[in-house]
Amino acid sequence: MTTALANATRAALRDTQRALTQQRRGRVLLLTAAAMLGAVLLLRLLLALPLLARTLPRPGAGDGSSTVVMLAVAALSVLVAVAVLRARRAEWAEPPLSRVALWIEEQLEGTPTHALVTWTELAGDASASLAPNDLLNQAASGIVARAADAGTLPRALSRRRWTLWRGPLLFVAGATVVLFTGELWLRGAGARTIRTVTGFDGRTPPAPASPTGGLGRLRIRVEAPRYAGIPDSVFEDVSSLRALSGSRVVVEGEGLGPDATLAIVGTDSTRRAAPSELSAEPVTADGWRLRLVAQDVPLALTMRRGEASRLLIVEGVRDSLPRVSLEAPARDSVFREPRGVLALEARATDDWGVASASFELVVSSGEGERFTVRTVHIGVRQLAPTARRANWRGTLDLAALGLGPGDVVHLRAVARDAHPLATREYGTSETRAFRIARPAEYDSVAVEPAPPPAVDSSLLSQRMLLMLTERLDARQKRMARAEVLRESLRLARDQQKLRLAVGDVVFQRLSGESSAEHAHYAGDGHDHGVDQQGGKLAMSTNSSTGMLEEGNDSPIVAINKPLLEAYNAMWDAGRALEQGDPHAAIPAMRRALEAIERSRAATRLYLRGRPPQVIVDLAKVRLTGKDTGQTRPRSSRLAIPTVSAQRDARLVAVAAQLAQDTSAAGNGARMARDTVLLLRAEALADDPAFAAALGRLLDAMGAGGDVTNALVAARRVLGNVRRTELTPWSNGGPP
Amino acid sequence: MTPHDHHNVAHGGIHPPGAQAPFVFATAQYESGDWDSAPLVPANVIDSVARYTALPVRPQGVIVPLSSTAIMQYPLLYLTGHLPVRFTEREAETLRRYLARGGLLFVDDHNHDVDGAFNKTAREEIRRVAGPLVPLPNTHELYRCFFVFENGPPTTSHEMNGWGDNLVHEHLDAVLHEGRIRVLFSNKDYSSEWSFHPDNKRFLSVDNTKFGVNLVVYALTR
């Protein structure tokens, strides 16, 4: 047999083999796809079963869990695909040539002679060792020719392909169709998104547009005031936006101009019309345009055209004043002579920018009835308008101010922000007062306003005593007992001196006099409101025995409790030291020190020019007046309005509207949304928690699905329901 | 009367002793100026209250620092001075809370000068703490709650004495909250008017401290 014939036969066999392999592999792939789709379909069916059976609440379409579910489904289908591929890997391989030959023979009519098979086994490979005989060659090629001639082979191949691929292909197609229609059905009509824009600095992207309410698409441009430096923002379809007070808001739309009304939303659900704030431009071919200016209070813009209406809430955010703090000088002072230079330093922060900063001085001089005042600004500087923080310094030269004895200088730092209003308030810091002392005041006690009168500096301070005691305690093991005792007694004497000085201060304050004239002490027979018990001092308790109006002859001027505590602690320390036990004295001394520090920080009491003490003799003057009063009525106070009950009723109405009209685009749903928007604008000022809950309710309404949870949560925030305990005595409330 | 005399403070036999806490006249002490410029006013007002009413009252006033929460114990507070008034942050915060809870602050310009330092600075501070001051109508309850003052706040002899602004102020100003006075601001210099020893009242033909009684009765009953 010629080689050509053999080659032709071989080639034909190879072609057929390729075709068959292709078919098999195609089938495997289709089976894999079918398995994947089948898995996805089954899972989707399982997940949708609760919806069908209505035993569980509908999952909201906005669940974050849907992406997780989708990933899980995808992962599972991939696993299934891999499993199927592995299982079918046998089918992936090429069928051997002999089988191909057998298959070809079977496609022909009549009983197969198996000649081609035999030929293939012998000479199918080009490198076969056995050469078939001529008869076999002819028979084989004859078979091949017959197969190719009548078109039997191609037909058979295509028939086989159809048979192999039919099942999985149909399944794949069917599953795809089922999945697709199922998704569409489950999701329902496309939800309209009405986003509430919460950031107002223009960085949030505009919400996706979807026309609602029949007014067509709206375009809203917000132009912030120039001084704030915010770029203009454009929003497509929002129902509520926040803007800096003073921003210009431009609303544009297509078609005929709607009837627009602007109202200021008050917290008590009143609405004051503000028509002057709204200006409508004449309708052009491009459409209509409305302009309004955002204010400190929320504004509600209602646009109506025929039956369609839209509501837009503009929340104005107030520009707050700068916050200023005076860093240096840190305290008030009294000067003997008006000489000296003070370094001044201040800083300010503002939400939109500090424009100018300075120090303000008010110099008052005079006495009695005549006082003159002048105001001086120093260190004025202008700042870049968008500087949110500012630091500035200055110097104050007292000599340059021309001060005399008795003059007072009040210093504070002042900062203005960039708001253009001329009469706007400015931010101020705390005030420091500097006095020039009069010569007559040099001798009186405690002229300074700031720290409490210091005890005589010749006395060892408590801190020093503590240090010495600690040192003694550390050394006492190495010292003889007699020496320890001696040192300890010396410390005890110093502690006692300090304690007596503190006691002087306590009683001096109580009597309002310096201790030079009359010394007051704990047992002097006057009721100071302070008892001495066993050496320590205690406040009189408020029991019936100690009421201060009985026999009280000295005013209680802000009794400095920390100083009493210091006195008592010093007493404890003194006693321990007297017994030669420095170790026990240390905690008491620490307590005393801490109490003195506290008293320094607590009172800034100064007793200047001791006021005369006049005590009225009530018994003598009671009801001796010539005139008498008359019986007069008292006007009653206004009740604090409780809006929570009305707000609750409005939310219930919203729930009823939503229940009646479940479609997202229906009239009822739109009215419900508008009601909630207005309610939120009202609650912004006095109930921000409720306003936040309403914002969440609006988001839930916009996303579609069930809003019951958000509604219930909003009602709960109002706090109208309170659980109470029941007792036989409760009649409507707990005792 | 020296501070060391002992007085038996009875209440005129109308109430058993210790039954009810008496009214205490409190003077506010603030950091920035001369808060103690009218030390005789408390005694004078207390004396008038004892003369005309049966209200239990403590015979001596107290001085409370404005920055301490002790002012909450005295729901009527008196503040005066000549020098500029500047509240520290703590004073402003305490005063704000005090007024919100129901306290009444009576501020009197001892300069009686609308261009003076006290008036301008005190008004500014009060505006920051409590709100704007509005003129109090002369038909307000304050002028009728005990004695009747037909023409509003009684004139003081100091208003036209040559110092100050030489104006007769026909209205007092107040910060009102739903009809109730929270801050009462007077430019009429009652501090000077009432700065005399109460024993000298017998020499006056007309007692000019009656308005103080109205103020105390208003604070205690409204």
Next chain:
Amino acid sequence: MPDHMPDHMPDRTRIRGRAVLEGLCRLGAVLALAAALWRLGREQAAGREQQAAPLVVSAALTDSMLAAELIRARTAAPSDTVSLRIAQLPSPTQRAMLGTLAMSGAVLSWQDASASRGLAAQVLRAAGPGEPLHVRAAVPRGTATLRDAGGLLDSLVVNRDSLVAWQLRAASAPLRLETARATMSLPMPPRSAPRMLRVMGEPGWEFKFTVAALEEAGWRVDGAVRVSPTARVTLGTAAPLDTSRHAVVIITDSTEVDAASLRRFVQDGGGLVLLGDALRIPALAALRPARASERHGGVAGGLETDQPLTGLERWELTPLAGAQVLQEASGDAAAGHAHAEPLLVARRVGTGRVVASAYRELWRWRMEGPDNGLEAHRRWWQDVLATAGAPAPAAVHAAAARSVFAGDAAPYADLVGRIGAPADTVTVPTSPSGQTAAQVTRSTSARTPWSAWLGVLAIVLLCVEWGSRRLRGLR
């Protein structure tokens, strides 16, 4: 000839294991299907059972329909027992019909399917501004849910049969109380004419701030204080003390009072609140619920803590006979005392109540207390007034000529009286009586669709089995 032959022969054990698994799957699927069919059958039977039930008296059955049915049953089989299944308590006419039937000699047998399991509730309006609703209910163990027209109001879980109560500042009809087995719709009592308070005392901070707190809460207050022998300050109109006008009288200080009119007022149903100092009025010795002996100072600095009441001065109260202590200070808060100190003591006098509070100078809570002291002071007064004052009296309706059937006050008892006890005697509490009788229905318990789930399980098992076989190469 198979399209493909496996290229390798798997080992025997694996084949056997797979075969066992497939067999189990098939068995499981068959069992699941059988169970599903069985459940379906049972549900059918239950349904059929209901259909074959005798005459059901429910909301859908009107009087004329019941009459027709009874006549038909009696004429068709006069000697048979008339069996009824009462799903809802019948109306008065229906009860009368059934009673007549029983009296005429017919034998009636009925099943009680109407009982609610131990649910009783009452709605009152507290006397006060805004008239908040006070709902109290006796609920069985489980979940109790309160709903109104706007949705869920509150839901709580109780571990045992207990009493629960709510105070609602705002609610929209219809109010419903739901437990696992029963739903009850609660009537909303109508609002009545609001009444005033009378405050008596001495002029001072306590009087001023008490009246301020009450007026800010919305009450109308009247009264008078004496400032001088000739001058008084009056509040509101000087109407004489009467329970139709005044709800509660509050006495803040030790002052002169007209004890006789107060006693009359309290006995007629009014409330009286005595603050600490008012307990010292000698004229009220007969009315007061406790004696105040000595004063205890408050904890220094207590007003600024989160328990500001510990910083207030208190009287030591000794409850008198017939009085009950409503609130006590815990032992350690009362510094040094081992026993608890009474803070609030109450006593019934006639039809009214007298409540005594141990505190003095409550105004310090508002002025010196923490920032929420304003609100808390007001709320304390609301609660005390709610205890002292009677709830708002329900409006009296004069019904136009309407035939009132005997037994309307207790419909269940009336039914039993007419036709005897039910066949399956289940003791049930009587439904709440009153003109506005609540309707009690039993909701169907939530049924889990077992048959559906079993069917799904069967499908899944079959799929697994088929897949396993196919993967092995078998058909």
